[in-house]
Amino acid sequence: MEKNDNEIKDSLPKKSLLVLYSYHHQNTEQIAKVFSEVLDAEIKTPQQINPEELQEYDLVGFGSGIYSAKHDESLLELADDLPEVNNKNAFLFSTAGITGESKKTKDHRTLREKLESKGYNIIDEFQCKGFNTNSFLRLFGGMNKGRPNAKDLKNAEKFAVKIT
Ligand SMILES: Cc1cc2nc3c(=O)[nH]c(=O)nc-3n(C[C@H](O)[C@H](O)[C@H](O)COP(=O)(O)O)c2cc1C
Numbered sequence: 001m002e003k004n005d006n007e008i009k010d011s012l013p014k015k016s017l018l019v020l021y022s023y024h025h026q027n028t029e030q031i032a033k034v035f036s037e038v039l040d041a042e043i044k045t046p047q048q049i050n051p052e053e054l055q056e057y058d059l060v061g062f063g064s065g066i067y068s069a070k071h072d073e074s075l076l077e078l079a080d081d082l083p084e085v086n087n088k089n090a091f092l093f094s095t096a097g098i099t100g101e102s103k104k105t106k107d108h109r110t111l112r113e114k115l116e117s118k119g120y121n122i123i124d125e126f127q128c129k130g131f132n133t134n135s136f137l138r139l140f141g142g143m144n145k146g147r148p149n150a151k152d153l154k155n156a157e158k159f160a161v162k163i164t
Contacts, residue, residue: 017057018043019049019078021071023065031153031156034157051078054088059091060120062090065095071107076111082115089123090120091125094108095147099129128156131144131145
């Protein structure tokens with residue numbers, strides 16, 4: 001029996017991309033590397049992205065550390081520059097000093113709303129703790145030393161498996 005267009009599309013491997021900004025302690029980069037393995041996805045910085053090229057992907061993950069209660073400005077600016085898409089799947093991720101379900105929802109809000117306004121369908125969101133030596137915390141050896149830890153990376157792996 002002949003396959004229809006949707007069946008052919010579903011049987012092709014999904015093409016995924018990760019857009020990452022991670023500078024403080026490369027905490028979010030550790031998470032992105034796990035996603036990259038599971039999703040077989042390339043990792044690019046917002047600066048390396050040509051907004052039009054995102055159209056080529058079935059799934060795009062956007063992530064950074066949380067800086068002043070938001071994703072990095074370079075991701076927010078990229079979201080502003082993206083062309084409108086028709087219901088394309090995306091997911092958000094971050095590492096932060098302080099975490100939790102409602103904190104994640106708040107920290108991700110700015111990027112989520114920008115992407116949703118462009119037609120992206122946010123299928124899931126991941127956050128875990130990251131080592132933080134910002135400002136005065138440096139004087140006390142920082143908070144969340146050793147995070148992300150092995151359990152965080154395992155949770156990242158489970159998350160990526162779940163969304164594929
Ligand atoms: C300038 C700056 C601002 C930060 N602001 C917040 C914040 O508002 N909320 C929070 O939970 N963590 C905050 N953090 C902690 C970072 O989100 C955390 O260390 C994160 O893991 C850094 O990710 P990265 O190593 O990928 O850059 C801040 C860190 C820096 C350096």
